[in-house]
Amino acid sequence: MSKRAKKAGEKRPKVRDIFVPRPFAGLPSEVEWVALRELVPAASAPLKLKPEFAVEGRDVILATVLPMAWPAMTKPDGRVFVALQRHVQSGDISRDIAVAILRGLETAPGQPVAVPALPGEGPRLQDILVDEPLDVTVHAGFEFWLDSDVNDPSVTAGVERANEAIYPTKALAAAEGAYWCQVVEKSHVRWVLGDDEDRALDALSRLAASQQILLGENTKFAGMFRAHGTLVPVWDVPFDPPADDWEQPLAEFVKRYAEAYATTADLSPAERQAKQGLQARQLTLR
Numbered sequence: 001m002s003k004r005a006k007k008a009g010e011k012r013p014k015v016r017d018i019f020v021p022r023p024f025a026g027l028p029s030e031v032e033w034v035a036l037r038e039l040v041p042a043a044s045a046p047l048k049l050k051p052e053f054a055v056e057g058r059d060v061i062l063a064t065v066l067p068m069a070w071p072a073m074t075k076p077d078g079r080v081f082v083a084l085q086r087h088v089q090s091g092d093i094s095r096d097i098a099v100a101i102l103r104g105l106e107t108a109p110g111q112p113v114a115v116p117a118l119p120g121e122g123p124r125l126q127d128i129l130v131d132e133p134l135d136v137t138v139h140a141g142f143e144f145w146l147d148s149d150v151n152d153p154s155v156t157a158g159v160e161r162a163n164e165a166i167y168p169t170k171a172l173a174a175a176e177g178a179y180w181c182q183v184v185e186k187s188h189v190r191w192v193l194g195d196d197e198d199r200a201l202d203a204l205s206r207l208a209a210s211q212q213i214l215l216g217e218n219t220k221f222a223g224m225f226r227a228h229g230t231l232v233p234v235w236d237v238p239f240d241p242p243a244d245d246w247e248q249p250l251a252e253f254v255k256r257y258a259e260a261y262a263t264t265a266d267l268s269p270a271e272r273q274a275k276q277g278l279q280a281r282q283l284t285l286r
Contacts, residue, residue, distance in 0.1 A: 017118055019091035022229025026126045029134040031177025031192040031230065036064050037084040037093070038227045039179055039190055041166045042139040047082075047101070048130040053123070055105045062097075062134070067145055067158060072100040072113040075147060080104035080113075088117045093228070094124040101128065138171055170243040174250040180243035188222070189215060189235045189246050195261060200231045202267060203260035205275035209268070212256050215249040223281035 177192035225232040
Protein backbone atom coordinates (compact mmCIF):
# COMPACT_ATOMS: atom_id res chain seq x y z
CA MET A 1 0.00 0.00 0.00
CA SER A 2 1.34 3.43 -0.95
CA LYS A 3 1.98 6.02 1.73
CA ARG A 4 -0.74 8.19 0.20
CA ALA A 5 -3.32 5.38 0.29
CA LYS A 6 -2.33 4.44 3.81
CA LYS A 7 -2.65 8.04 4.90
CA ALA A 8 -6.06 8.32 3.21
CA GLY A 9 -7.25 5.22 5.05
CA GLU A 10 -6.23 6.50 8.44
CA LYS A 11 -8.96 7.75 10.71
CA ARG A 12 -8.51 11.24 12.01
CA PRO A 13 -8.92 11.55 15.76
CA LYS A 14 -12.30 12.95 16.67
CA VAL A 15 -12.36 16.32 18.38
CA ARG A 16 -14.77 16.27 21.28
CA ASP A 17 -17.00 19.32 21.65
CA ILE A 18 -17.99 20.33 25.17
CA PHE A 19 -20.66 22.93 25.90
CA VAL A 20 -19.66 25.57 28.44
CA PRO A 21 -22.79 27.50 29.50
CA ARG A 22 -20.88 30.44 31.01
CA PRO A 23 -17.77 30.72 28.82
CA PHE A 24 -16.56 34.13 30.04
CA ALA A 25 -16.82 33.38 33.77
CA GLY A 26 -13.65 34.36 35.61
CA LEU A 27 -12.70 37.15 33.20
CA PRO A 28 -12.61 40.60 34.91
CA SER A 29 -15.07 42.06 32.38
CA GLU A 30 -17.34 39.07 31.89
CA VAL A 31 -20.40 41.26 31.35
CA GLU A 32 -18.59 43.32 28.71
CA TRP A 33 -17.57 40.16 26.84
CA VAL A 34 -21.23 39.10 26.78
CA ALA A 35 -22.39 42.57 25.72
CA LEU A 36 -19.89 42.80 22.86
CA ARG A 37 -20.82 39.30 21.78
CA GLU A 38 -24.61 39.81 21.79
CA LEU A 39 -25.62 43.48 22.07
CA VAL A 40 -23.09 45.87 20.55
CA PRO A 41 -22.75 46.10 16.75
CA ALA A 42 -19.34 47.76 16.41
CA ALA A 43 -16.73 47.97 19.15
CA SER A 44 -13.14 47.01 19.85
CA ALA A 45 -10.81 46.54 22.81
CA PRO A 46 -7.06 45.85 23.06
CA LEU A 47 -6.15 42.55 24.66
CA LYS A 48 -3.05 41.99 26.78
CA LEU A 49 -1.65 38.49 26.77
CA LYS A 50 0.39 36.82 29.47
CA PRO A 51 4.14 36.85 28.70
CA GLU A 52 4.26 33.17 27.75
CA PHE A 53 1.66 33.73 25.01
CA ALA A 54 2.52 37.25 23.83
CA VAL A 55 4.57 37.85 20.69
CA GLU A 56 6.69 41.00 20.51
CA GLY A 57 5.42 43.49 17.96
CA ARG A 58 2.06 41.71 17.54
CA ASP A 59 -0.77 43.64 19.20
CA VAL A 60 -4.08 41.79 19.64
CA ILE A 61 -7.40 43.64 19.27
CA LEU A 62 -10.80 42.22 20.14
CA ALA A 63 -13.61 43.22 17.76
CA THR A 64 -17.33 42.60 17.86
CA VAL A 65 -17.26 41.35 14.27
CA LEU A 66 -14.81 41.27 11.34
CA PRO A 67 -15.33 41.33 7.55
CA MET A 68 -17.17 38.24 6.26
CA ALA A 69 -17.60 37.21 9.94
CA TRP A 70 -14.00 35.94 9.95
CA PRO A 71 -12.84 34.63 13.33
CA ALA A 72 -9.52 36.49 13.02
CA MET A 73 -7.41 38.50 10.61
CA THR A 74 -3.89 39.90 10.57
CA LYS A 75 -2.75 43.32 9.41
CA PRO A 76 0.44 44.10 7.47
CA ASP A 77 1.78 45.97 10.52
CA GLY A 78 1.52 42.79 12.63
CA ARG A 79 -1.71 43.50 14.48
CA VAL A 80 -4.07 40.59 15.05
CA PHE A 81 -7.83 41.21 15.12
CA VAL A 82 -10.05 38.55 16.67
CA ALA A 83 -13.85 38.52 16.51
CA LEU A 84 -16.48 37.70 19.11
CA GLN A 85 -19.26 37.31 16.55
CA ARG A 86 -18.48 34.66 13.93
CA HIS A 87 -20.19 32.09 11.70
CA VAL A 88 -18.71 28.89 13.15
CA GLN A 89 -18.24 28.16 16.83
CA SER A 90 -17.88 25.26 19.22
CA GLY A 91 -19.56 24.72 22.57
CA ASP A 92 -16.84 26.73 24.34
CA ILE A 93 -16.64 30.25 22.96
CA SER A 94 -13.75 31.13 25.27
CA ARG A 95 -11.64 28.37 23.74
CA ASP A 96 -12.73 29.41 20.22
CA ILE A 97 -11.48 32.96 20.71
CA ALA A 98 -8.29 31.81 22.44
CA VAL A 99 -7.35 29.52 19.56
CA ALA A 100 -8.16 32.30 17.06
CA ILE A 101 -5.75 34.59 18.93
CA LEU A 102 -2.98 31.99 19.01
CA ARG A 103 -3.45 31.05 15.34
CA GLY A 104 -3.37 34.73 14.44
CA LEU A 105 -0.07 35.20 16.26
CA GLU A 106 1.34 32.20 14.37
CA THR A 107 0.27 33.70 11.05
CA ALA A 108 2.54 36.05 9.11
CA PRO A 109 1.37 39.69 9.07
CA GLY A 110 -1.14 40.40 6.35
CA GLN A 111 -1.90 36.72 5.67
CA PRO A 112 -5.23 34.87 6.16
CA VAL A 113 -5.69 33.11 9.50
CA ALA A 114 -6.74 29.45 9.49
CA VAL A 115 -8.93 28.71 12.52
CA PRO A 116 -10.40 25.23 13.15
CA ALA A 117 -14.15 24.82 13.54
CA LEU A 118 -13.63 22.75 16.70
CA PRO A 119 -10.61 23.89 18.70
CA GLY A 120 -10.06 20.73 20.75
CA GLU A 121 -8.09 20.84 23.97
CA GLY A 122 -5.93 23.80 24.87
CA PRO A 123 -5.87 27.13 26.70
CA ARG A 124 -8.92 29.34 27.06
CA LEU A 125 -9.15 33.13 27.34
CA GLN A 126 -8.88 32.79 31.10
CA ASP A 127 -5.50 31.08 30.61
CA ILE A 128 -3.88 33.42 28.09
CA LEU A 129 -5.09 36.92 29.03
CA VAL A 130 -3.72 39.20 31.72
CA ASP A 131 -6.23 39.64 34.54
CA GLU A 132 -7.43 43.17 33.76
CA PRO A 133 -10.73 44.77 32.61
CA LEU A 134 -11.54 45.43 28.96
CA ASP A 135 -11.06 48.97 27.68
CA VAL A 136 -13.94 49.08 25.21
CA THR A 137 -14.34 51.61 22.41
CA VAL A 138 -17.76 51.74 20.75
CA HIS A 139 -17.52 52.76 17.08
CA ALA A 140 -20.07 54.49 14.89
CA GLY A 141 -18.92 52.35 11.93
CA PHE A 142 -16.53 49.62 10.87
CA GLU A 143 -13.79 51.91 9.59
CA PHE A 144 -11.56 50.50 12.33
CA TRP A 145 -11.25 47.41 10.10
CA LEU A 146 -9.32 49.43 7.52
CA ASP A 147 -5.65 50.34 7.26
CA SER A 148 -4.97 54.05 6.91
CA ASP A 149 -3.62 53.69 3.35
CA VAL A 150 -6.46 51.56 1.97
CA ASN A 151 -7.97 53.04 -1.19
CA ASP A 152 -9.54 49.93 -2.72
CA PRO A 153 -13.13 50.89 -3.75
CA SER A 154 -14.43 47.34 -3.20
CA VAL A 155 -13.08 47.28 0.36
CA THR A 156 -14.50 50.66 1.29
CA ALA A 157 -17.83 49.72 -0.34
CA GLY A 158 -17.93 46.60 1.85
CA VAL A 159 -17.42 48.71 4.96
CA GLU A 160 -20.17 51.09 3.86
CA ARG A 161 -22.58 48.17 3.42
CA ALA A 162 -21.70 46.87 6.87
CA ASN A 163 -22.23 50.33 8.35
CA GLU A 164 -25.80 50.38 7.05
CA ALA A 165 -26.72 47.65 9.54
CA ILE A 166 -25.39 49.54 12.57
CA TYR A 167 -27.79 51.23 14.96
CA PRO A 168 -26.62 53.99 17.35
CA THR A 169 -25.22 52.45 20.53
CA LYS A 170 -23.57 53.96 23.59
CA ALA A 171 -22.13 52.48 26.78
CA LEU A 172 -23.74 53.74 29.99
CA ALA A 173 -21.42 54.62 32.87
CA ALA A 174 -24.05 53.78 35.50
CA ALA A 175 -23.23 50.06 35.26
CA GLU A 176 -20.66 47.85 33.59
CA GLY A 177 -22.20 45.95 30.71
CA ALA A 178 -25.04 48.48 30.25
CA TYR A 179 -25.79 49.94 26.81
CA TRP A 180 -28.33 52.30 25.28
CA CYS A 181 -29.29 51.77 21.65
CA GLN A 182 -31.67 53.43 19.22
CA VAL A 183 -33.54 51.38 16.66
CA VAL A 184 -36.20 52.27 14.11
CA GLU A 185 -39.05 53.47 16.33
CA LYS A 186 -37.79 53.14 19.89
CA SER A 187 -34.73 53.10 22.06
CA HIS A 188 -33.61 50.45 24.53
CA VAL A 189 -31.50 50.18 27.66
CA ARG A 190 -29.92 46.74 28.13
CA TRP A 191 -27.81 45.63 31.07
CA VAL A 192 -25.83 42.39 31.35
CA LEU A 193 -25.98 41.11 34.93
CA GLY A 194 -22.88 39.24 36.07
CA ASP A 195 -24.57 37.84 39.17
CA ASP A 196 -25.83 34.33 39.83
CA GLU A 197 -28.64 33.80 37.33
CA ASP A 198 -31.22 32.39 39.76
CA ARG A 199 -30.66 35.05 42.40
CA ALA A 200 -30.70 37.78 39.75
CA LEU A 201 -34.07 36.55 38.52
CA ASP A 202 -35.40 36.56 42.08
CA ALA A 203 -34.16 40.13 42.56
CA LEU A 204 -35.89 41.29 39.37
CA SER A 205 -39.04 39.48 40.49
CA ARG A 206 -39.03 41.37 43.80
CA LEU A 207 -38.67 44.66 41.93
CA ALA A 208 -41.43 43.76 39.46
CA ALA A 209 -43.83 42.84 42.27
CA SER A 210 -43.17 46.15 44.05
CA GLN A 211 -43.51 48.22 40.86
CA GLN A 212 -39.84 49.25 41.00
CA ILE A 213 -38.56 47.60 37.84
CA LEU A 214 -39.10 50.51 35.45
CA LEU A 215 -36.57 53.25 34.61
CA GLY A 216 -39.13 56.04 34.90
CA GLU A 217 -42.24 57.37 33.21
CA ASN A 218 -43.01 56.20 29.68
CA THR A 219 -40.62 53.26 30.02
CA LYS A 220 -41.47 49.58 29.74
CA PHE A 221 -39.73 46.45 30.97
CA ALA A 222 -39.55 44.54 27.69
CA GLY A 223 -38.18 41.26 29.04
CA MET A 224 -34.84 39.49 29.37
CA PHE A 225 -32.25 37.62 27.37
CA ARG A 226 -30.36 34.68 28.79
CA ALA A 227 -26.90 34.89 27.24
CA HIS A 228 -23.83 32.84 28.14
CA GLY A 229 -24.97 32.14 31.68
CA THR A 230 -26.06 35.71 32.44
CA LEU A 231 -29.36 37.58 32.49
CA VAL A 232 -29.82 40.67 30.33
CA PRO A 233 -32.87 42.78 31.28
CA VAL A 234 -34.15 45.08 28.52
CA TRP A 235 -36.19 48.26 28.84
CA ASP A 236 -38.04 50.10 26.09
CA VAL A 237 -37.49 53.84 26.54
CA PRO A 238 -38.71 56.86 24.55
CA PHE A 239 -37.00 57.35 21.20
CA ASP A 240 -35.86 60.96 21.47
CA PRO A 241 -33.98 61.45 24.77
CA PRO A 242 -30.24 60.85 24.29
CA ALA A 243 -28.29 58.10 26.05
CA ASP A 244 -27.01 60.44 28.77
CA ASP A 245 -30.57 61.05 29.98
CA TRP A 246 -30.77 57.42 31.13
CA GLU A 247 -27.64 57.45 33.29
CA GLN A 248 -29.43 58.63 36.43
CA PRO A 249 -32.50 56.40 36.06
CA LEU A 250 -30.25 53.38 35.53
CA ALA A 251 -28.03 54.34 38.48
CA GLU A 252 -31.11 54.48 40.71
CA PHE A 253 -32.25 51.11 39.40
CA VAL A 254 -28.80 49.62 40.09
CA LYS A 255 -29.22 50.58 43.76
CA ARG A 256 -32.70 49.05 43.93
CA TYR A 257 -31.46 45.89 42.26
CA ALA A 258 -28.50 45.55 44.64
CA GLU A 259 -30.83 45.78 47.63
CA ALA A 260 -33.20 43.21 46.13
CA TYR A 261 -30.31 40.89 45.25
CA ALA A 262 -29.04 41.03 48.84
CA THR A 263 -32.43 39.88 50.16
CA THR A 264 -32.40 36.19 51.06
CA ALA A 265 -36.00 35.71 52.22
CA ASP A 266 -38.28 33.40 50.24
CA LEU A 267 -40.29 35.05 47.50
CA SER A 268 -43.77 36.15 48.49
CA PRO A 269 -46.79 34.92 46.48
CA ALA A 270 -46.85 38.20 44.55
CA GLU A 271 -43.12 37.92 43.83
CA ARG A 272 -43.49 34.31 42.66
CA GLN A 273 -46.27 35.41 40.33
CA ALA A 274 -44.04 38.21 39.02
CA LYS A 275 -41.26 35.67 38.49
CA GLN A 276 -43.53 33.52 36.34
CA GLY A 277 -44.33 36.57 34.23
CA LEU A 278 -40.66 37.41 33.77
CA GLN A 279 -39.79 33.84 32.81
CA ALA A 280 -42.56 33.87 30.20
CA ARG A 281 -40.83 36.81 28.49
CA GLN A 282 -37.35 35.31 28.63
CA LEU A 283 -35.36 34.49 25.49
CA THR A 284 -32.20 32.39 25.45
CA LEU A 285 -29.36 33.41 23.11
CA ARG A 286 -26.60 30.96 22.15
